[in-house]
Amino acid sequence: xxxxxxxxxxPPAIGGADGKSGKLLKDLIRDKWLxxxxxxxxxxxxxxxxxxxxxxxxxxxxxxxxxxxMNSPWxxxxxxxxxxxxxxxxMLFRNTVILAIYNLVFFFPLPIILALMMNEVRHAKFxxxxxxxxxxxxxxxxxxxxxxxxxxxxxxNGIINELLYRLIGDKIAFLLEPEWFRTMIISQSIxxxxxxxxxxxLAALAGVDLQQYEAARIDGAGRWRQLWHITLPAIRSTIIIxxxxxxxxxLDSGFExxxxxxxxxxxxxxxxxxxxxxxxxxxxxxxxxxxxxGLFKSVVGLVLVLGANWLAKRFGEEGVY
Amino acid sequence: MGxxxxxxxxxxxxxxxxxxxxxxxxxxxxxxxxxxxxxxxNNQAPAQEEKPYEITFASHLPGETPAEDNxxxxxxxxxxxxxxxxxxxxxSGYDDKINVMIASDELPTIVKVSYVPNIISxxxxxxxxxxxxxxKDYKNxxxxxxxxxxxxxxxxxxxxxxxxxxxxxxxxxxRKDWFDAKSLTVPKTLDExxxxxxxxxxxxPDQNGKRDTYxxxxxxxxxxxxxxxxxxxxxSQGGPNKWKVDDQGHFTPEFMTDEFFNTMKLFxxxxxxxxxxxxxxxxxxxxxDKAYESGRVAVRISGxxxxxxxxxxxxxxxxxxxxxxGLEGPQGxxxxxxxxxxxxxxxxxxxxxxxxxxxxxxxxxxxxxDKEMVNLIxxxxxxxxxxxxxxxxVPLDKDADAKEVKPYRDVLLQRGEAYNMDRPMQQTPLFxxxxxxxxxxxxxxxxxxxxxxxxAMYTDRGADLELMITDAETKFIMGKIDEAGWQAExxxxxxxxxxxxxxxxxxxYLKVKP
Numbered sequence: 001x002x003x004x005x006x007x008x009x010x011p012p013a014i015g016g017a018d019g020k021s022g023k024l025l026k027d028l029i030r031d032k033w034l035x036x037x038x039x040x041x042x043x044x045x046x047x048x049x050x051x052x053x054x055x056x057x058x059x060x061x062x063x064x065x066x067x068x069x070m071n072s073p074w075x076x077x078x079x080x081x082x083x084x085x086x087x088x089x090x091m092l093f094r095n096t097v098i099l100a101i102y103n104l105v106f107f108f109p110l111p112i113i114l115a116l117m118m119n120e121v122r123h124a125k126f127x128x129x130x131x132x133x134x135x136x137x138x139x140x141x142x143x144x145x146x147x148x149x150x151x152x153x154x155x156x157n158g159i160i161n162e163l164l165y166r167l168i169g170d171k172i173a174f175l176l177e178p179e180w181f182r183t184m185i186i187s188q189s190i191x192x193x194x195x196x197x198x199x200x201x202l203a204a205l206a207g208v209d210l211q212q213y214e215a216a217r218i219d220g221a222g223r224w225r226q227l228w229h230i231t232l233p234a235i236r237s238t239i240i241i242x243x244x245x246x247x248x249x250x251l252d253s254g255f256e257x258x259x260x261x262x263x264x265x266x267x268x269x270x271x272x273x274x275x276x277x278x279x280x281x282x283x284x285x286x287x288x289x290x291x292x293x294g295l296f297k298s299v300v301g302l303v304l305v306l307g308a309n310w311l312a313k314r315f316g317e318e319g320v321y
Numbered sequence: 322m323g324x325x326x327x328x329x330x331x332x333x334x335x336x337x338x339x340x341x342x343x344x345x346x347x348x349x350x351x352x353x354x355x356x357x358x359x360x361x362x363n364n365q366a367p368a369q370e371e372k373p374y375e376i377t378f379a380s381h382l383p384g385e386t387p388a389e390d391n392x393x394x395x396x397x398x399x400x401x402x403x404x405x406x407x408x409x410x411x412x413s414g415y416d417d418k419i420n421v422m423i424a425s426d427e428l429p430t431i432v433k434v435s436y437v438p439n440i441i442s443x444x445x446x447x448x449x450x451x452x453x454x455x456x457k458d459y460k461n462x463x464x465x466x467x468x469x470x471x472x473x474x475x476x477x478x479x480x481x482x483x484x485x486x487x488x489x490x491x492x493x494x495x496r497k498d499w500f501d502a503k504s505l506t507v508p509k510t511l512d513e514x515x516x517x518x519x520x521x522x523x524x525x526p527d528q529n530g531k532r533d534t535y536x537x538x539x540x541x542x543x544x545x546x547x548x549x550x551x552x553x554x555x556x557s558q559g560g561p562n563k564w565k566v567d568d569q570g571h572f573t574p575e576f577m578t579d580e581f582f583n584t585m586k587l588f589x590x591x592x593x594x595x596x597x598x599x600x601x602x603x604x605x606x607x608x609x610d611k612a613y614e615s616g617r618v619a620v621r622i623s624g625x626x627x628x629x630x631x632x633x634x635x636x637x638x639x640x641x642x643x644x645x646x647g648l649e650g651p652q653g654x655x656x657x658x659x660x661x662x663x664x665x666x667x668x669x670x671x672x673x674x675x676x677x678x679x680x681x682x683x684x685x686x687x688x689x690x691d692k693e694m695v696n697l698i699x700x701x702x703x704x705x706x707x708x709x710x711x712x713x714x715v716p717l718d719k720d721a722d723a724k725e726v727k728p729y730r731d732v733l734l735q736r737g738e739a740y741n742m743d744r745p746m747q748q749t750p751l752f753x754x755x756x757x758x759x760x761x762x763x764x765x766x767x768x769x770x771x772x773x774x775x776x777a778m779y780t781d782r783g784a785d786l787e788l789m790i791t792d793a794e795t796k797f798i799m800g801k802i803d804e805a806g807w808q809a810e811x812x813x814x815x816x817x818x819x820x821x822x823x824x825x826x827x828x829x830y831l832k833v834k835p
Contacts (some may be wrong), residue, residue, distance in 0.1 A: 029400050043505050064427065064446065065423055065425070065426060066423075066443070066446050066447075066448050068426075087817070150603070154603070155599045155600050156598055156599065156604075166506075171599075173599065173600070175600065175603050176600070176602055176603065176799070189491050262794035263541075263602050263603045263797060264541075264791065264792040264796065265602055265792075265795060265796055265801060267792055278783075282414075282417040282420060282421070283416070283417055283784065284438070284439060284784050284785075285420045285423075285424070285439040287424065305603035
């Protein structure tokens, strides 16, 4: 890469150009196996990530399936204008952002805490047991998770409500009350994903040099001191990277989960960009409009990632790239 | 975002790969059929002039998926000289999936669609064959009452064959044993409805000492579509069917009428006093079906037959007795006139390329209403699903019928005993009684005046507007908003496009008004 820049910046020399491409070719031949190994990954991204992106063009068209990409009229920013002037825009934006913040505040730290706690467990077998156990919910699909929650929390013979009824003499319609919606969503996410979230942190923790702990103990540091001065700094960059990546999905609320939890009475707090895109695009076949909404969402995600990365670098951290 | 687009494209891609296979088959076959090429293949039966025409048929899946190439399909294929491939699509999200199929422009030979805004605009965009002009050449298709066709017209044109269904399906099913034991009478006015609901919910009719019975249970679709419980009850009380129109052509939506509002108030009261299920806004239809079938509920306004409920109920409560009567209000029987179809069978132009092929497909559909096929589709295979006994046919194996015949009966064309059936089926008195009520209902059906009128606003935002008001109905019944709040929601609806829709309907109505 650096070679390229140097060569193109310098005066065009016939021999140099030849030499450059010759070197590139030589490199290619020398490392052919490495490049071969790279190929599937590159192809994957090209075919499944980049090629489908031409579909984004429909956000600037009045796309009709029967006329196709080529013949659909171009309408510029019409769909974006409609989206931002839509009366629902404020509600969607608020709901999505609040859920995202809740997720960052209540969900994001939990895997770290859990990983630290598991790291302190002395008994290896017990540790592995717990580790496996907390992963399992990750493999349960959202449909099933919501189904379980539904059975637990429904007012018609749901266990939680039967208990509540015996304790306080009243039932709470967790599934219907708008004020319970976010709590339910976040607790479901926690139940399902916390264990899985610990994987990366545990891996980072495994890499901490044990000699540091030994040295600290000799210097008289207790458990808390060790945690604060050795463990946390050791996984700090992991935390930051994951945080930046999480920001990229800031506006992704998790379509399946929210869609399954939506009811007529909690829609005012539950409708988010993801469900809106679905209703508009799939149910009402307004493909261009929903593509525009989706595009807006990813642009926000991109800006957040770049911003967070820039900030992280400013503070001397590594960042994502 | 990336995810969403990939999802859309991915599913489109998937649908198209699956369908490409089908449609290219169809094409090949179509050519063969067009050319009337003499059969040269080894596998040709000598008696057949043409190679069987390949038909792919996309439809919703009622119940379990039947095995491929089962005896039923074979019998059907033999008679119609076709090679039928069914594409069963799960009922939930059916319309969404059809949208994806349309978007990917790879459709089967025959696809069942619903009469909804974006399908209507698809029809206007000439994606499907307009078959109106051809109908007269097909004796069975032409013989069906015009109303069925009128109800699916778009700009006066017919783009498909309706999957026939009675117009006045709403029938009141109730637990006669409970009613007799508690000496209750079938409710007519809203006050009587309240009393029955209360008596059942608090009277412990199943005598198990627990308060676990309801007069009625609602599922989350209780206010949606043609089978809307709110509409049915409010129509029985004298209300309009979805829209009310006066002499000057002014349109008023049902929810702005007193009858409808009173019906909502009844449910609000029932909800408040815990006389209906408290989680109705999140209950699936299947959950509610199970509650009915396990003998916990007394009354239901249903489009099905009381006999199937009786059959299921007997397994749990052997002493249960169901009965079916017309849905009566203070003015006698009044039921919403439904659109008379359970979907429309359309023929896409992308898979059926020319007129010759279209005629071949229409022949297939026409044949479904021949005597032999009427028997097959309604009763199954003789000797396996039914036998002939004098003037009637007797079902042999009801489970086999439910698994192997009913899925086809629900999606192929048939009008039961009403068309081309030589021997009626022997049925229980209850089954007959239910059918008689449905036939009687036809005379008392209140039509929906806006059914085939077009409104640009409806096509564009109809689904949003509908959701707005159905959500508000639920909130009102659950006591989340009061009367003022409800009025505010109605105003919102008007401002969001409802008022314009009312105007557009008026305009369209005055244009076609005789």
